[in-house]
Amino acid sequence: MNFYAIPPIVTCITIFAIGFLVYINNLKSKVNVIFSLFCLSMVLWLFGFSMMYLTRDNTTEALQWARLGFMGIIFIPILAYHFIISFIDYHPGKWLLSILYLTALPSIFLGWTDFVYNGVARYFWGFYPTAGKLYFIFLSMFAGLFSYGVLLLFFAWRNSKRGSVKAQQLFYVLIAFAGGTTGVVDYIIKYRVPIYPIGYLAALFFISVIAYAITKHHLLDIEVVIKKTAVYSLLTALLTGLFISVILIGNSLLGSFLGYNSIWFGTLAAFLVAFLFQPLRDKVQELVDKAFFRARYDYQRILRKYSHALSQPMTDLDRFAHLAPYLLTHSMNLSGASVMVLEREEKHYLVRAGVREGESLEGLTIPEDSPLIQEIYQKKKELIKEEIQDPAIRTEMEKLKAVLIIPSISWSTYFQKPTLLCTTNLGEKLSGEPFSREDIEFLRTMANQASISIEHAFILEELRKHQEQIIKSEKMAALGTATAGIAHELKNPLTYIMTVAQTLPQGWDNPSFRESVMKMLPSEAERMKLILDGILDFSRTRELTLQPVEITEVLKKTLALLAYEIKKGRVYVKEEYRHTAKVLGDPNRLTQVFVNIINNAVQAMGEKGGDLTILSQDHEKEVRISIIDTGPGMSKEVLRKIFDPFFTTKSSGTGLGLAITKKIMEEHHGNILVNSSPGRGTSFTVCLPQAELGYRI
Incomplete structure (x- = not known):
């Protein structure tokens, strides 16, 4: 066993592994494929020469292994040059490359003749080939192409932007090829110069620097953990x-x-x-x-901390806007960070909060149709400043003091189309290092994880903004449905009053007529007043005002509003008012609560009708009003969703009635309980604080 063969074999395996990694990482990348072929040519050279070292006394076999290794040597300088001009995106003209590859074809055949290797000599490390008459051509090709390639890399590195990822990648590729040039020593030894061949060390140095650049600076767009x-x-x-x-x-x-x-x-x-x-x-x-x-961060610790902070659905975007910049700035040691949120009505994006440099940006706006926002919509992924060519986009990123922008895009049907809800804008690292692919992958994961919470908060914020409009709209929709019934209910007492007015001159002297009028007229007028007061209370839009309220009056006005619908639906109403305390509430909002619940109950019982019981009673510090129907009831699955915005089981309707009802109850510091099962009807219980013990606003 010749131990001198071990280092070249180890180098051969290492280069093969790196070349294979580069190849499978991106099969469509021209640069990656050329680099992999370059590695393959070195593998063929090292394998042939390693086998030559392992050959003991057979000079013919040793020469054949040397000539096999030469098949790789032919292509090493050509592929090195091809890789360099592709990597730096240099286009000198295809004629030179064509000539080089055309020269390589006859060289394959020459390599098996004495024109290249005319024999082998024995040294202390084993057999080594001796140069033939035409070998100087390949020595010149190696020295010339490697030197020219190193020069091209040097100028490309010098002209690149200092501190950028590309500049760092160019630097290490330059060092790798400069070190690899020392492999020219192996060419000289073939002229019987007794120097130990260090070509495999030059190759090992080259591939080690490339491996470092891949792991540290993501050379060839390879992400290695x-x-x-x-x-x-x-x-x-x-x-x-x-x-x-x-x-x-x-x-x-x-x-x-x-x-x-x-x-x-x-x-x-x-x-x-x-x-x-x-x-x-x-x-x-x-x-x-x-x-x-x-400089590697404990990403799992940061992500766990962030996940915990976002584990509960956010009720407003301000929480996220303050949380994300603070967490990222301190964890990743940034010059600053900020969060920019969509303002749909104003058609722009507003910087809600920032940390360090980002703090001065609060209140800054970027229009929806700006080049920056349009670029995010087009790419639907992060923007890296150094990769942006458009001056307008770079200017807007500079305005945001951001070198990296991470978008949060919603694909929810709520927005009807992909919508950019917010962006997290990150400044430079104080260490001066660029954001690595690992950083970006982590930030992308974080944004995806937060997107649901952001979307939830965004929708709630919009609902809050338009709450009054939504409540008014829902009121008008309910009032419109009951209009025919209200008109009918007003028509009866009006008909009676008109009849009395017509017969009053002739019948007033009649004691029985006079007694009847004096008995009926006030009750019919009171009935009309109740309906009209109910309409006014229900339709009036004003700010929430909590005050002591007799809940019986609210319920009676609600029943008067819905009297026609109740009769039409063949519903029998049973009223049991057992409470003694007043509640703390807003009559206007409470009327809407009971209209929604009673209307739903009447509709749920359908054409067959049924019984509707209204029961009020004191319960500790509350007054509880239960509205119980004998309708078909609800399944557990439906029961879980009834308070969700836009959820409805009706063929028509907005699905906002009960969502608004729940919201109104929260404003009253109260609660609403539901008990229902299929075939057993439904019971809604409204819980309101007593006026004497309730919250004071």
């Missing part, structure tokens, strides 16, 4: 390989110098390895921690 255990395991393996290589090379060099191999050198080297390995491993491990894990 590194675990410390995996890094440390790989580190231990590399150090072990390095120490073995040093022992083997040192032993061979000493053997060449002394003329024999000494067992004492191997023993001494083993003791040195045992003594130095752990301290060196600890030092390198410390450097790895600084390189890979220094």
Whole structure:
């Protein structure tokens, strides 16, 4: 076993793994595919030469392995150049690439002749090929293309924006190829120069820098999550390989110098390895921690903290607007952050709250039709300032002091189309580092998790804004439904009064007529007054005013309003007023509560009609009014949804009646209880605080 073959084999496997990772990450990316082919060419070279080292005494077999390795060497400089110009998006003209690839085709056949390798020589590390007459062409191609490629990378890096992700990626690719250029040593050795071939070390350096750039700066748009255990395991393996290589090379060099191999050198080297390995491993491990894990955040801790804060549905967007910037700014050490929320009526986005630099932005507005908002709608994902080319969009991001904007878009049917509800605008990291793909993925996850709460708060906020309009609209809808019945109820007493007015001159002297009129006229007038007062109370729109209220009067006015619908529905009403205390309430709002509940009960009992019981009684510090019908009842599933906005089981209706009823009860610091089951009717119980003991507003 030739231990000199181990380092190239390890390098070969490493390069293959990285090349395969790059390839499967994005099969459609031209740059990724070219890089993978470049890695494959190095793998073929290293594999062929490793097998050549393992060959013992058969020079013919060793030469064949060397020529197989040359098949990879042909393409290494060509693919390196192709990758570089693709990576920096440089277009010098297709003719040069075409010539290079056309040159490679005959080289494949030449590689199996003595024009390239005319034999092999034995060195202390094993067999190594010797150059043929045309080998200088490939030496020149490697030196020329690698040097030109490094120069292109240098100018691209120098012209890039300092601190940007692209600049950092260019820097590491430049370092990788500059280090890889030292592989030219292997070409020189083939002219029988007795130098140990370090080409595999140049390749290992190259792929190590590329791997670092992938993990640290997401080179080639690859997202790799590194675990410390995996890094440390790989580190231990590399150090072990390095120490073995040093022992083997040192032993061979000493053997060449002394003329024999000494067992004492191997023993001494083993003791040195045992003594130095752990301290060196600890030092390198410390450097790895600084390189890979220094600025990594405990995302799970942040996400758990954020999730807990949003575990309950928010009642307003201000909570989110203050919470998100504070949490992100302090957790990710940002220069500032802010939240911008849609104002639908004003057709703009308003910065509700901010932290640090974002605090000065509070009150800033961005129109709905601005380039920034339109870009978010078009991409439907985050905006990264350094990737934005449009000057107008960049200007608006600068106005928001944001280098990254995370949108929260609702796909709810409530908005009828995808709607951008708010954006979280993040400033730069104080460390100067850009946002990594891992950062962005975390922020995207956070925004998705919060979207339901944001949507809930947004809808509630809009409902609050339009509450008076909604209540008035629902009132008018209910009043419109009862208009025919009200007209009918007013018509009867009016007919009586008109009849009395016509017969009054002739019949007034009749004692029985006079007695009848004096008995009936006040009651009919009172009936009309009750209906008209009910209409006025019900239709009047004003601010909530809590005052002592006799609930019986509210109920009687409600029944007067709905008298026609009740009769038409063949509903028998039984009234039992057993309470003694007044309630603290707003007569106007309470009338709407009872209109909604009683109207629903009458409609639920349908054409067959039924019994409707209204029962009031004192209960501790409350007055409880139960409205019990003998309708079909409700299932548990329906019962859970009856107070949800826009939920209805009717063929027509807004689905807002009971939602508004519940809201009014909350305003009264009261409650509404429902008891129902299929086939057993429904009972609504309105619980209101007693006036003497209730809340004082």
